[in-house]
Amino acid sequence: MKKRVTLKGAAAAAMATAVFAAGTSVLAEQDPTVKEMVVNGEEVMTVVADPQPGVSELDKLYDGWLFRSEETQALQMDDFENPGMIFVEQAEEMWNTVEGSEGKSCASCHGDPSSMKGVRATYPKMSPSLGKLATIEMEVNNCRENRMGAEPWKYTGGKMTAMNALITLQSRGMPVDVKVDDAVRANWEHGKELYYARTGQLELSCANCHEQHYGERIRADMLSQGQINGFPAYRLKNGKLNSVHARFKGCVRDTRAETYKPGSQAFIDLELYVATRGNGLSVTGPSVRN
């Protein structure tokens, strides 16, 4: 396996060896090899950024793309190769499909999907119409139930996640800019608490892997910073688009814990914290991951 020879890496390794010999075990995270992500040969993404002071414990932000193999990286840099785009196309069709008692489609009120530009970059946020902290999924179902008179979609279902990908794509390249203001501060604090809670029988927090050990391999997988700016993510492992809450659930399950439910207040608050922790990276979804 390739090891980056960076000053930080070498110093950390030397320190780890010294500390380890003294009887405690501290291994530091490893920075990924930084390269440029250019989508379709023209859209340059910000995949390395400085964290926003006060909302992130990280020294440097790295898009999850940097931690993947060259083959996987290449898939995401070409929309014709990115399997996530198939679902975006499906969502474009749904966008224009009239459903429900009110005889409306998304397009009836919102026009072209490009009207969603900027939305993904600022969510989750306080929703004026819902009167609470909302995710994109919640807004979509709010529209479906209260404006279209249609059945809500399953939170992590295929239709919902495809629609989220279509909405996300409109903001691709924009910096994530999720606000922590007084209206959502309690949610954010709760999300942060969850981020550092060591759950399950394995007693692992999000931070244990994605803050303390990113850039290192756990068995065959390289841990990333767990940034969500690339979601929804097409996973080669399951051949579909995956939503943020579905990934949260999978991670918490892997700590041998009783998970929270997708769409639960816990995961909404956690999404807020994790989103702000990556403020400054580009929206890069739909991404391609292992």
Add this chain to the structure above:
Amino acid sequence: MKRAMLSMAILVAGTVTATAAEIAPNDVVFNDGAVETPLTDKPGDPAAGRKVVGTKSLGNCVACHQVSEMSDVPFHGEIGPSLDGAGDRYTEAELRAIIADAKKVFPDTVMPSFYKTGPYIRPGKAFTGKAPDGPLPPLLSAQQIEDVVAYLKTLKE
């Protein structure tokens, strides 16, 4: 009747033996980063311990630790220190303590506690994501801990 009595006697004897031979998770005595008393009275088996270390459904130690001696097992992790030479760096009692409950030795370690039954935050039923049916057994049995200790003792520089 006589036969029933006999089997009962064997059953009772068996129970007593098992109880006497094993130290329960909550009764393990940690002293200055070491657990002097073996958790069972059956000596650890290095071959069985090797299996626990390298098998995903058992200890899965290689998920985080690299072990040169185990090159037959693919994909070793790099989260924790290499286990090469662990038998030189630590005494048997220290190895037992680290494997049983590493947080008693290194308070901030991310390493799971393998001989512990709680309390946990949101304990689950293995990897199902669901709530457990009842109290959770430790991740490894007392004998498995002793087997892993025996294996790690063989890892010399």
